[in-house]
Amino acid sequence: MAEFVTVQGMQIEVERRGAGSPLLVLLSEEAAYEGSSPFLAELAKAHELIIPQAPGFGRSQRPDWVSNPDDIAYIYLDLLDKLGLKNIPVLGMSLGGWIAVEMAVKDPSVFSKMALVSPFGVKIGGPFDRDIQDIWTLHPNKVAELKWYDTDFNKRDYSSTPEDEVAIVARDLESFARFCWEPYMHNPKLKIRLPRIKVPVLFVWGDNDGVTTTTYGRAYSEQVKGAKFVSVPKAGHYPHIEQPAAVLQHVNAFIG
């Protein structure tokens, strides 16, 4: 069931699904794909999922002033206030993982636990180091190899998809670039703020992630005190899509 909640003057689409203890799910840039994924269907058997669509994603509005995940974090903090949710676990994937981290450093009491699947968000190396591969400058075939263990997951056929659904995919791609183009996939201040996170954090990574490698993932996790890092075989940047069972096992064991 999708509803719309007005936050900071914009309509945010929120889906609630399943029954059980509440779990905030912050989708990745593959939001349109994840919505109907086996991963979320399975997760909904044990939890009530609260799944907002970020500004510019799904059917959520995108005012011009929303520029980056930092802005989205404040919008989501207000959203949780409106929904009366506090101190709940969060699962964030890729862009959604980054937004979850931005929320946690702003309000360290907002989450009880954080499960992060290959989040973007920090820069580890120096100016000449490429921490995160450039998915917008490299050839699309190369990007597919970096993103996926099995590049068949990159193939999408929209020829018989209704136009309004394709429009959501197209707008999601645009919004992703709008929020993450520069600084590329990170907030220069975020690494400095990570020590503010005091709750249990689990980092889940795909062994074959070429966009953000496990080296990046481990370095990211080491910036968060006490964080646990696990990696999943035969999976790229979206392990929850390629290996849903393995990721579910880790997430369920962590969140309970």
Place this chain on the structure above:
Amino acid sequence: MDAWYFTEMPYPHLPPLDEITTMRVSLPSKLYDPKIGADLYNRYLDEYMVADDEGLNMMVNEHHQTATCLDVAAPLSLAILARQTSKGRICILGNPVANRGDPLRIAEEMAMIDCISRGRVNAGFVRGVPYEIFAANTNPTQTVERLWEGIDLIQKAWTTHDEPFNFEGRFTQRRAINLWPRPYQDPHPPIWLTGSSDLEGISRAAARGFVFATFLQPHAKVKELFTAYRASYRLNGQPGGGGTAFMPLVYVADTEAEAEAGMKELLWYMVAKTEPQYRNPPGYVPVDFNVKALQGAYSGRTDAMRSQTLEFQREQGVVMYGTPDQVIAQIKRFYDLVGGFDHLLMMMQAGFLDHKRTCSNIKMFARDVYPAIRDLARTKPLDLPAAAE
């Protein structure tokens, strides 16, 4: 009608096209020989001087990280022309305001060159083609916002003469703006703006009285854009009919066969190889275009026209070539098809087209074609009071 000579200053001496994946953005500069480049720069500037001697106006532009265009800083080439030519007007089309990111520096450069040239500058602004995004790392979803904020600030800087003013916008913040020098032309050089499909942008250009220019588009599309421009120009109460400009590739020769051979060399520009990700960065075109892209029916703004046959491109007016009489007829036909236009911007050199034939093209156009089109009426005003003047 005014005619303008233009070259992108190409560097065509590349390995065979099947050995490289792209001529743009990521082509290694080890393939650029500075000695050949030096010869090319000087030759291309010489050709602008020939155009000036022959009575043509001159237009320059800039691109980055590409073998198709060595002019990476159009204000520099414009400044050289300001000193080395004396007759024609010099148009920069244009300043990539969004990608340069410092509108006031552009305002200063234009004012300085306008003074050096004693008021011969036409100052154009462009949003920048898609592959320019990568060299500048501009957010592709923001270029329109950046462009217009920059233009508004530049105009204000050119026309404020009494005291410093403040600007705290979204992309630029300055608190003591006080331009020295001010432009030679009063209130400022004529402003041109390019566009290819964005009707809202065209409407904004018309409302401010800018000249509107479009490049390498089929005549039906040009008519649609020019009609939108004129309607908006009139609605906003601007005087006269405004100004419209179109750029085809142009080659004139004694025989049609010779002209066709010359045109085929100019087409080097049209087939410039580019990797797909550089043609359509996310958010550069509106969502409805990208719906088509996801469905496989769109691969970039200019892809469709570039892959067409020469005969088709000629029928569409994107290329104009032949004997002087044939080219005169083609220009007049295009003029009638699009409801008239004011400026013919001509890419007359591209690829390997050598100095001798480039000069022959310039001279034959200036002597045998220009006189026959020069007096074509400027864009007719659509409103009756202005038409009566």
